[in-house]
Amino acid sequence: MRLRPLALLVPAALALLGSTARAEDTNAAIAAAAQAAESKVVAWRRDIHEHPELGNRETRTSALVAKELKKLGFDEVHTGIAHTGVVGILKGGKPGGVVALRADMDALPVEEKSDLPFASKVHMEYNGAQVPVMHACGHDAHTAILLGVATVLAGMRDQIPGTVSFVFQPAEEGAPEGEEGGARLMIKEGLWATAKQPTAIFGLHTWPGPAGTISYRSGPTMAAADTMKIVVKGKQTHGSQPWGGVDPIVVAAQIVQALQLIPSRQLDITKAPSVVTIGSIHGGVRHNIIPDSVEMTGTVRNFDEGIRKDMLARITRTATSIAAASGAEATVTIDSYGGGVTYNDPALVTQMEPALRAAAGDKLLNSPLIMASEDFSEYQQDIPGLFFFLGGNKEGVGPGQAAANHSPLYFVNEAALVPGVRTLATLAVDYLQQKAPK
Ligand SMILES: [Zn+2]
Numbered sequence: 001m002r003l004r005p006l007a008l009l010v011p012a013a014l015a016l017l018g019s020t021a022r023a024e025d026t027n028a029a030i031a032a033a034a035q036a037a038e039s040k041v042v043a044w045r046r047d048i049h050e051h052p053e054l055g056n057r058e059t060r061t062s063a064l065v066a067k068e069l070k071k072l073g074f075d076e077v078h079t080g081i082a083h084t085g086v087v088g089i090l091k092g093g094k095p096g097g098v099v100a101l102r103a104d105m106d107a108l109p110v111e112e113k114s115d116l117p118f119a120s121k122v123h124m125e126y127n128g129a130q131v132p133v134m135h136a137c138g139h140d141a142h143t144a145i146l147l148g149v150a151t152v153l154a155g156m157r158d159q160i161p162g163t164v165s166f167v168f169q170p171a172e173e174g175a176p177e178g179e180e181g182g183a184r185l186m187i188k189e190g191l192w193a194t195a196k197q198p199t200a201i202f203g204l205h206t207w208p209g210p211a212g213t214i215s216y217r218s219g220p221t222m223a224a225a226d227t228m229k230i231v232v233k234g235k236q237t238h239g240s241q242p243w244g245g246v247d248p249i250v251v252a253a254q255i256v257q258a259l260q261l262i263p264s265r266q267l268d269i270t271k272a273p274s275v276v277t278i279g280s281i282h283g284g285v286r287h288n289i290i291p292d293s294v295e296m297t298g299t300v301r302n303f304d305e306g307i308r309k310d311m312l313a314r315i316t317r318t319a320t321s322i323a324a325a326s327g328a329e330a331t332v333t334i335d336s337y338g339g340g341v342t343y344n345d346p347a348l349v350t351q352m353e354p355a356l357r358a359a360a361g362d363k364l365l366n367s368p369l370i371m372a373s374e375d376f377s378e379y380q381q382d383i384p385g386l387f388f389f390l391g392g393n394k395e396g397v398g399p400g401q402a403a404a405n406h407s408p409l410y411f412v413n414e415a416a417l418v419p420g421v422r423t424l425a426t427l428a429v430d431y432l433q434q435k436a437p438k
């Protein structure tokens with residue numbers, strides 16, 4: 001190795017020092033602005049929490065979002081994408097690239113059991129029935145946090161090199177029966193024509209964990225989720241004379257057992273974990289009638305697209321072959337609307353780790369693999385993305401004690417809101433600064 005002449009080394013080191021100092025100044029300014037926005041973010045979150053709306057029906061929420069973005073002086077605010085989606089474009093004062101930030105806005109058909117003064121009392125129609133509705137997955141916090149980021153970045157737009165697109169997405173939890181929705185529909189409806197396609201996208205999810213902690217991992221992060229429906233067709237007969245027909249209940253029982261042997265006996269479990277679950281099974285009306293058919297539904301989870309394809313093929317083969325062996329017939333239908341693997345681009349993760357550390361400090365943690373799924377994965381099909389988790393436990397609630405997402409007792413600590421705003425805002429600005437023309 002040759003030593004470079006000192007004359008060349010010193011200006012380079014000074015330039016590096018200068019840019020580090022600039023980044024520190026920017027991070028401090030973001031942290032202060034996030035803190036200053038806290039009361040607004042808390043108010044938005046409580047308002048949205050008290051008025052939850054189901055997927056594709058987020059009309060009040062999206063109107064609130066659009067109104068606030070316009071108030072902040074956004075250059076463009078587009079509404080009505082994928083039913084109720086909103087996209088706000090904030091152009092910085094300096095030339096540069098494009099980055100996107102995403103929040104989801106939909107609630108769930110869950111009856112809130114919390115004692116919060118702003119607990120939901122809302123009912124809405126869901127697949128033909130009136131149901132209680134609750135923000136049981138924290139999307140109220142995600143929407144409020146992203147509005148907080150909009151506030152912070154609008155206040156420092158002169159210093160931002162490039163454009164930030166704010167994506168407020170409907171129906172992350174899935175669309176009502178017979179409808180399309182979510183990230184996939186936003187993309188299909190031309191999201192990246194409305195907002196210029198970004199070169200990176202960031203998003204977060206509230207999750208059980210100490211309040212304000214940021215957890216992340218590189219590569220596969222959340223599972224792919226496929227929904228399956230298996231219909232076993234037999235032949236109806238009297239319960240006392242099974243030989244007179246084909247019993248689909250016994251066949252269905254064999255299929256349920258055999259499906260469990262796919263992850264445990266057939267797949268290489270050293271590559272990535274996978275799960276298959278039958279969650280519903282219906283057949284028959286009476287103790288002494290062997291019914292004509294049985295219907296089962298279930299979910300398939302894994303962390304690798306190759307394993308996903310292989311698993312689905314094995315499920316179909318197992319169900320149809322077992323049915324055929326008994327003279328019955330099984331049809332397997334797979335609905336992949338739940339999305340693929342949420343995959344954090346390793347290069348992007350490495351690139352953004354200093355920004356994560358700057359924003360989260362000693363509250364930065366490694367995330368385990370999460371078997372739940374996220375339709376953030378839809379954006380990551382085309383754009384490198386980083387999706388991370390924001391801890392939201394109540395004070396004194398330890399690991400494993402917090403109510404899970406989708407529980408009627410799901411809780412988001414408001415102390416997590418500012419760390420959420422700070423981290424997303426820091427990621428966006430740091431990314432654009434790295435991309436900025438020198
Ligand atoms: Zn959820």
Ligand SMILES: [Zn+2]
Nearest residue numbers: 137139172205
């Ligand atoms: Zn969620």
